[in-house]
Amino acid sequence: MQALRELAQQKLSVPEAEAALPELQSDSAKALLALMQQPEPEAVPALLQRLPADVQADLQALDLKQQNLNPLRARVHLIHGQHDPLIPASQSVSLAAALPGAHSLTLADGLEHVSFSCSFGISRGA
Secondary structure, eight states: OHHHHHHHHHHHHOTTOGGGHHHHOOHHHHHHHHHHHOOOGGGHHHHHHTSOHHHHHHHHHTOGGGSOOTTOOSOEEEEEETTOSSSOHHHHHHHHHHOOSSEEEEEEETOOTTOOOSOOEEEEEO
């Protein structure tokens, strides 16, 4: 995750120069930043393809669709923002369908990716 380290170092060294950061970044860091800042879930597949191969491999290793979830015995509660700009809510819907045993899914209207705002509505599914 050299690109992420690079972004963090730049931000720490020049916190007020956020607008100038793109000129300081490698192509890998620019691709990662573009993915993190994009507002539309439909743009994610193309942006993922622009990431460095090692980052793509790390993300694929985290893909729960590639894992055997049958041994999982814990109760799982999924919470996902309906308008998450990075990971579509349909991913959690699919994951909930694939989970064995007891689980629940909460889709929160207004909740974004890694947002803990208290001003959102909730609809329960699965």
